[in-house]
């Protein structure tokens with residue numbers, strides 16, 4: 301089992317482009333696994349999804365005595381059992397996989413035996429009464445082992461009653477009930493007629509079921525989406541070899557990222573001829589202004605015309621009003637995309653969200669609100685007004701893969717976002733974050749660290765000016781808090797008091813300027829007394845933690861040049877260029893002396909040299925984020941260099957590492 305890390309911090313993003321090979325469709329994978337197991341003959345399956353939900357189905361089939369044989373080329377051979385599972389007794393654990401639980405319930409109930417079916421706690425909260433009621437009318441014996449209407453279930457032998465002329469099932473709770481009845485119907489040994497009461501939601505999923513059953517030799521006659529007939533004498537037969545399409549729901553996140561980050565982002569594995577309803581997501585995306593193209597086996601999305609990836613603002617799309625009855629899963633991606641609309645977006649037809657992996661309407665409303673959106677919702681609708689000001693948030697994911705993947709789009713807002721339990725994507729897409737990182741480009745950072753007076757601030761400001769990027773003088777962050785502590789008489793060795801002070805003060809850093817509670821302290825924080833106080837409070841881990849978010853908030857489009865002691869090692873470990881700037885102690889003391897004199901301060905070179913050495917020692921020796929070159933930092937000794945030479949060297953490194961050649965305006 302893969303490791304569950306507690307959270308993942310997504311830095312603000314500025315671009316997305318590239319190609320993603322989609323994992324196999326979950327819905328198709330679990331359907332064909334079951335159909336192949338029930339069929340006569342062996343089926344060789346290619347491109348099956350390898351994730352939690354399909355693992356549950358495979359384990360269940362194995363427990364039922366079905367032989368699954370992995371092939372050297374990655375395919376899986378399923379030795380069909382000809383409509384009768386070898387094991388008439390089994391206890392199945394199906395996790396939170398609805399695509400395994402519902403069809404297996406129906407198939408086992410029709411075949412009869414002694415079976416128990418259970419899942420995780422959330423699965424025990426997902427209703428199954430409509431399906432059980434319909435199966436009971438077929439003479440199936442199913443008991444609830446816990447709450448009436450919910451798993452766990454116990455299945456017994458089927459009574460041999462004639463199937464009623466018509467079996468009715470409600471269409472607006474879960475289309476998986478209808479899918480389950482259709483898949484099990486050929487096992488009845490007589491004609492089955494199923495009628496849907498009310499509107500059928502997620503209709504494309506039922507169309508997919510019928511299409512796949514046809515490939516396995518069973519034709520379903522249907523009248524519209526209300527009445528379905530499975531003829532007597534239907535039997536599943538292996539189609540031989542089957543290639544699973546890429547997952548269209550998983551495609552939605554990358555297409556959305558392409559629309560937000562310039563693109564084009566191409567997903568390979570689904571295309572124009574897909575049997576999956578969620579490909580309609582691409583049309584909704586086009587309605588929002590994205591440029592969408594499709595081929596037989598791929599779909600591509602790019603930002604609306606005129607998008608500037610290096611521009612300052614978060615991307616903008618058109619607000620959307622959309623009836624998502626047919627595509628409830630991909631509609632979660634639309635909800636997150638609504639954060640980037642030019643007005644309020646409204647999604648309707650999403651009542652089924654309430655009974656999915658979590659109550660997705662409540663979950664979406666809560667999490668979208670955290671990043672600054674205004675959200676209204678009802679039984680089956682959601683309205684999202686984009687944030688006026690984006691907020692950095694800690695985003696809960698409710699053990700719901702789609703919450704995590706949809707909310708990853710928030711990286712295109714202006715802030716860092718923290719995603720809790722990122723490994724919940726394992727349910728359907730274990731490699732999601734690797735694919736995400738391969739196409740999303742975070743706002744680039746150049747980190748310049750080094751000892752006092754090595755020239756970090758000077759070089760950082762000049763490099764930023766050449767690039768047109770923002771700057772962060774992180775020393776000023778520590779200095780501002782130290783200055784305030786000295787002003788207010790807060791002890792420099794009292795972490796709790798200093799953290800409280802940082803929490804209540806308004807510390808502002810805007811490209812060179814420093815203000816504390818609205819007062820400009822740009823010069824006041826440069827005295828040696830403040831330097832020493834800053835160095836002292838910087839040894840306290842709690843203080844460093846408290847100032848982290850403030851520093852990261854400077855990472856804004858189009859890029860950031862940050863200087864300090866731990867920019868490359870702690871604050872921006874993903875910086876595209878890390879520089880460790882040094883100069884000999886004598887040269888540094890001399891530089892600082894000249895600098896202070898020029899600012900009109902009194903200075904004594906010998907005393908400066910001693911203070912500098914003491915501060916270096918303190919910065920190097922401290923336990924947290926000590927002053928040292930990150931392993932991947934490039935050393936630049938400026939002892940014998942002019943400022944121009946140092947700046948030109950760093951710019952050259954940026955040009956090669958950050959791929960911003962056309963953005964660099966040198967000279």
Ligand SMILES: Nc1ncnc2c1ncn2[C@@H]1O[C@H](COP(=O)(O)OP(=O)(O)O)[C@@H](O)[C@H]1O
Pocket residue numbers: 750751752753754755756757758759863891892895938941942943946
């Ligand atoms: N080659 C050089 N590189 C950077 N700064 C230099 C250089 N030569 C002289 N200086 C001067 O050194 C002084 C200290 O630089 P500063 O950027 O404040 O250092 P730091 O931010 O590392 O403490 C500035 O007045 C700067 O103009």
Ligand SMILES: Nc1ccn([C@@H]2O[C@H](COP(=O)(O)OP(=O)(O)O)[C@@H](O)[C@H]2O)c(=O)n1
Pocket residue numbers: 751752753754774775776778779831834835836838863864865866867915919
């Ligand atoms: N990223 C940073 C920046 C500064 N600091 C501390 O804050 C003090 C002042 O930082 P600074 O960069 O303004 O100092 P100088 O290099 O300008 O002397 C340093 O001595 C460090 O102890 C830090 O710990 N981490």
